[in-house]
Amino acid sequence: xxxxxxxxxxNSGLDTESxxxxxxxxxxxxxxxNKKAQTKVAWKQDAWKNINKKVYSLYSSLDSLRYSSGxxxxxxxxxxxxxxxxxxxxxAFNGSQKLKILNTATSASTTGxxxxxxxxxxxxxxxxxxxxxxxxxxxxxxxxxxxxxxxxSVSASTTVGQFVNQLQEAGLSANFDSSNGRIYLNAKxxxxxxxxxxxxxxxxxxxxxxxxxxSYSSEGTNSLYSSYTKYAGGSEAETRANVTxxxxxxxxxxxxxxxxxxxxxxxxxxxxxxxxxxARDEAYKNSGLTSAQKDRYETALLASDDAxxxxxxxxxxxxxxxxxxxxxxxxxxxxxxxxxxxxxxxxTDEQGNKTYAYYxxxxxxxxxxxxxxxxxxxxxxxxxxxxxxxxxxxxxxLGRDENDKLILTMTKDAxxxxxxxxxxxxxxxxxxxxxxTPNYVTASSADASVSTxxxxxxxxxxxxxxxxxxxxxxxxxxxxxxRSVAGExxxxxxxxxxxxxxxxxxxxxxTRAELKAAIDEAHAxxxxxxxxxxxxxxxxxxxxxxxxAQKFIDGNGVLASAASLAEGTPEYDAAVDAIVxxxxxxxxxxxxxxxxxxxxxxAGEDAKIDLNGVTYTSESxxxxxxGLNITALAKTEGEGxxxxxxxxxxxxxxxxxxxxxxxxxxxxxxxxxxxxxSAKGYEPLTDDEKxxxxxxxxxxxxKKIKDSLLRRDTTLNSIMQTMxxxxxxxxxxxxxxxxxxxxxxxTKGILNSEANRQYAYHIDGDADDKDVASNAxxxxxxxxxxxxxxxxxxxxxxxxxxxxxxxxMKSTSLRSAYTVYNDKEMKTEYNSYTSQIKKWEDKLAAxxxxxxxxxxxxxxxxxxxxxxxxxxxxxxxR
Numbered sequence: 048x049x050x051x052x053x054x055x056x057x058n059s060g061l062d063t064e065s066x067x068x069x070x071x072x073x074x075x076x077x078x079x080x081n082k083k084a085q086t087k088v089a090w091k092q093d094a095w096k097n098i099n100k101k102v103y104s105l106y107s108s109l110d111s112l113r114y115s116s117g118x119x120x121x122x123x124x125x126x127x128x129x130x131x132x133x134x135x136x137x138x139a140f141n142g143s144q145k146l147k148i149l150n151t152a153t154s155a156s157t158t159g160x161x162x163x164x165x166x167x168x169x170x171x172x173x174x175x176x177x178x179x180x181x182x183x184x185x186x187x188x189x190x191x192x193x194x195x196x197x198x199x200s201v202s203a204s205t206t207v208g209q210f211v212n213q214l215q216e217a218g219l220s221a222n223f224d225s226s227n228g229r230i231y232l233n234a235k236x237x238x239x240x241x242x243x244x245x246x247x248x249x250x251x252x253x254x255x256x257x258x259x260x261x262s263y264s265s266e267g268t269n270s271l272y273s274s275y276t277k278y279a280g281g282s283e284a285e286t287r288a289n290v291t292x293x294x295x296x297x298x299x300x301x302x303x304x305x306x307x308x309x310x311x312x313x314x315x316x317x318x319x320x321x322x323x324x325x326a327r328d329e330a331y332k333n334s335g336l337t338s339a340q341k342d343r344y345e346t347a348l349l350a351s352d353d354a355x356x357x358x359x360x361x362x363x364x365x366x367x368x369x370x371x372x373x374x375x376x377x378x379x380x381x382x383x384x385x386x387x388x389x390x391x392x393x394x395t396d397e398q399g400n401k402t403y404a405y406y407x408x409x410x411x412x413x414x415x416x417x418x419x420x421x422x423x424x425x426x427x428x429x430x431x432x433x434x435x436x437x438x439x440x441x442x443x444x445l446g447r448d449e450n451d452k453l454i455l456t457m458t459k460d461a462x463x464x465x466x467x468x469x470x471x472x473x474x475x476x477x478x479x480x481x482x483x484t485p486n487y488v489t490a491s492s493a494d495a496s497v498s499t500x501x502x503x504x505x506x507x508x509x510x511x512x513x514x515x516x517x518x519x520x521x522x523x524x525x526x527x528x529x530r531s532v533a534g535e536x537x538x539x540x541x542x543x544x545x546x547x548x549x550x551x552x553x554x555x556x557x558t559r560a561e562l563k564a565a566i567d568e569a570h571a572x573x574x575x576x577x578x579x580x581x582x583x584x585x586x587x588x589x590x591x592x593x594x595x596a597q598k599f600i601d602g603n604g605v606l607a608s609a610a611s612l613a614e615g616t617p618e619y620d621a622a623v624d625a626i627v628x629x630x631x632x633x634x635x636x637x638x639x640x641x642x643x644x645x646x647x648x649x650a651g652e653d654a655k656i657d658l659n660g661v662t663y664t665s666e667s668x669x670x671x672x673x674g675l676n677i678t679a680l681a682k683t684e685g686e687g688x689x690x691x692x693x694x695x696x697x698x699x700x701x702x703x704x705x706x707x708x709x710x711x712x713x714x715x716x717x718x719x720x721x722x723x724x725s726a727k728g729y730e731p732l733t734d735d736e737k738x739x740x741x742x743x744x745x746x747x748x749x750k751k752i753k754d755s756l757l758r759r760d761t762t763l764n765s766i767m768q769t770m771x772x773x774x775x776x777x778x779x780x781x782x783x784x785x786x787x788x789x790x791x792x793x794t795k796g797i798l799n800s801e802a803n804r805q806y807a808y809h810i811d812g813d814a815d816d817k818d819v820a821s822n823a824x825x826x827x828x829x830x831x832x833x834x835x836x837x838x839x840x841x842x843x844x845x846x847x848x849x850x851x852x853x854x855x856m857k858s859t860s861l862r863s864a865y866t867v868y869n870d871k872e873m874k875t876e877y878n879s880y881t882s883q884i885k886k887w888e889d890k891l892a893a894x895x896x897x898x899x900x901x902x903x904x905x906x907x908x909x910x911x912x913x914x915x916x917x918x919x920x921x922x923x924x925r
Contacts, residue, residue: 067898074891078884079733085880086731088873091756095868098717098757102766102852102867105713109849112706118838120698123675126689131656132678139674139692147657147687148679152668154237155651157245159230160260160643166228168208172201175258179203182251185629186217187271188234188243191601196608198248198625201255210259219243230259234651238666242651246271249632253640262643267650274605275626275633287627290606294623297603297610303596307589314582314589316542317562321575323538324566330532335514340507345536347503355388355405356503358496363388367444374403388497389489405497407490417455417476424455424474434458443474605629654679657687696830703826703841704810707792710774711807717767718803726755766867769855771806773848780839787844790837791825 068075111117119137130148162175173179181202188195197217201210207223211230214221220233234241244267247253256262278293280286331341343360350362355376357363363376366387374390387408394402417424417435424435424443435443435455440463443455457472459465466472508526511517517525545559562582569578600607609622654668656679663670670677675690729752737745757763777786787793791811794800795818800807809816812824829837858864861872 061902063899063902067895067902070898071891071894074887074894077887078891081880081883081887082733083731085877085884087752087756088877088880090731090753092870092873092877094720094753094756095870095873098720098763098766099867101713101716103856103865105709106849106852106856106865108706108709109845109852112702112845113842113849115838115842118699118702118841120695120702121674121692122695122698123690123692126691127683130679130681130683130688131690132680133690134676135692135695136674136676141693142691144659144675144690144692145657145687146677146683146690148681148683149655149657149662150652151679151681152237152654152666153649153652155234155242156649157230157232157261157263158647159232160645162207162228162230162260164228166207167225168206168211168223170207171203172205172207172210172255172258173203175207177201177203177255177258178251180251182253182255183248184252184256185246185248185271186214186219186243187246187267188218188241190239190242191604192597192607193240194604194607196605201252205255207259210255230261232261236666237651237668238653239651240653240666242267244268244271247632247636247640248629250636253636257641257643260643260646262641263646263648264640264642265648265650267648268640269637272633272637274603275630276637278626278630279634283627283631286630287623290623290626290630293603294606294610297600297606300596300599301610304593304600307592307596311586311589311593313559313562314586316545316559317566317582318579319538320542320563321566321570321579323535323542324570325575327532327535327539330528330535333515334511334529336507336511340510341532343503344507345532347500347507348530348533349537349540350500352500354500355390355497356500357388357494361386362500368446388494404493406492407494417474419474419476422474424476445476448473694834696827696834699830699834699837700827703792703837704813706841706845707808707810710770714767714770714806715804717763717770718806720754720757721760721763721767722803723755723758724751725758726752729755762868766855767806769851770848773851774808774844776844776847778840778843778847780836780843783836785836785840789825789840790829791822 116137121135121137121139121141123133123135123139125131125133125146131146162170166175181200184199184201186197186199188197195218199210199213199217207230211221211223214232218235220235222231223229224231232243232245234243244265245256245261245263246268247256247262253262278286278289280289334341336344343356346360346362347356350356351364353365355363361378363378363386366375366377368374369389373392376388376390378386378388380386389406389408390403391406392401393404396402416426422437424437426435426445435445437443439461441457441461442459443457445453445455448454453476455474455476457466508529511529512522512525515525542559543563566575566578569575605626609619609626612619612622653664653666654670655662655664656670656677657663658670658672658675658677663672665679668679670679675692677690729748731752732740732745732748740748774787777784779785787808792808793811794806794808795804797805809819810824810826811819811822812827814820826837855867856865858866861869863870
């Protein structure tokens, strides 16, 4: 708090400032005491945040280890690593498999023939021997339907550099190496997908390729020419007719693929729908719930946790708060009209939770707008305190500050990034409204039909447990089964609400609507499985149609571009003309092609392997098949090579060791903090106290306090005991009881361990732990003997620790969710000290002002007295 500059004691000669400081020292002490206490709270908050981060990290790491999949480690080996390397994931099967490498992946490339000595990027095609005039070169990239063709225009005046640039723009890696006098081309993608072919589209185009040293004969060039010559007729008119007919067939094939794929998708979705109906029936078995109760429960399960529902199952989501602090909920009907419910706090229940009464509201008025300067902020909904946006798209929430001023606080910037704290801009909109603020008329009486989603779930589950007569010990398992209907309900509703991606015209029986009707009828009659069997034949027929249509599409890829255009348009006519021209030229060009001497072209090919008699392809040479990751390196001969897969016992051992290491790191740190040295007599320093010490002394002083803040803390001890007790638990596997000690995993105890390491676990025989390295390795022996039992025990142990930590991090009135300390309570305590500090600073300032005024009055009196004395002395001296 800044102090005013005062000139005191000029007449009295007194050190007024020191006197006032002494007179107000009791108030200053109060200020300092509260500041020190607040500082300790802040330090304690930081200490707890660090602990919470460590405990939560441990908690998160446990999740995967609660399930068998978290321990499944497999090891795969190849009998010839020069031909193929292999690794295995947890899903791979144990055993031996036969592998043949039929082909490795290659990238398409062309090394052009050597050009005349002295050729440079500026050399023209005429200088290289091209005839005068202009022509076109066709670049075909990829295969089948995905093949892309580009016509590159060239002329006698085109330079080598210009041609290379055109190839680069078309999608190839291209370069002219003047030192070798050759053009080098490479595909940007490996495998058949990146394959490319260059061929003359006309005689001058073929002439240009020869001049550039890029004219070669290959399967690709032959295929490119034949892809056009198959449309050839006896005349140009016949050729055009053939092309037009092929385009019509191409479009029909595309339509067949889309339509039959849609039918296949519908049938597959129907299978999922039918299975969901059956699974839902099983989950509700013996529940005694009515159809209406089931529907309401499912709606509640699918809604957000903080939503509310009306009696007719409409879900209202939390939208914000109004200016009086009441919670608002919003719902939009099928026409987009918004409805609102206002929740007014009425008190608390027996558990201390807040209770509310719910009132329906009707809107009257338009959206709110606020204008500050030249910026307009517009509400995106009609809910008070909802989202507002400025002209740049940044989002704001409406609320009030500590002085009850109406403000907009930025929540997202114009790029959509979330902002908070000091980064969140605040705009005072008090008295600057423009437009109409939404006015809602609130119903005079509460709507008793409104319930929270949480209450609906709870009440339905209690009714289910009662109806089904579930024993106390079986409640958790029974409720888990009941709650599984959420996934089935979502599947069912998604199917019911989905629309056709493509209309299925060939057989209306296989639209979603018809499929649903058939399954619903079968479900009502109890024979869903019989109904789904009737779809199998149609599914196979659809697949065959797709295969045949796709085969035609892949074999006529040169038509793809033209087929995508609307008939009768200039673009379509031009595309047909181009195809006809290429067809007319193709036969002659193929028969009379001049080949460049020394050009080498390598086609792009996919890797191909045979695993257990099944063929697989890959663009890159990497294969992921049923848990195996195979990299094909070279072709195999004869019987191929062998892949062996087995359980990785060392991997399972390492999983357990890593878990214990993580646990030890956390428990050791907590124990260090709990048993820290006392800092009795140490308090946070005031600014005056700091000024009398060096920076190093201040740092050392404060570290002493910070290290001891949680010494003997009961909350910290509770966390430590929860962890220790969880780890010492005994679990049964196949009728036999186990603890960690059963596998040679033990603590040293408080007497034998180093300071604060009594809770840490050690694995007998662990080569990295010198204290127990010489002991028999019982853990590895157990893993080698019965890995399933070890896994089963560890699953239960970790699950117990996970659940116990979860309980410690549950939200309460004093702490937030996933927090092990009372963060809310500490925040309140911190804010309380802020108020106390302000109160005592105000009192201190008032007392200082009072004393300074008194001393100022005294100084004034002394001044007058001195003036009178001086006058009297002067008279007497005459």
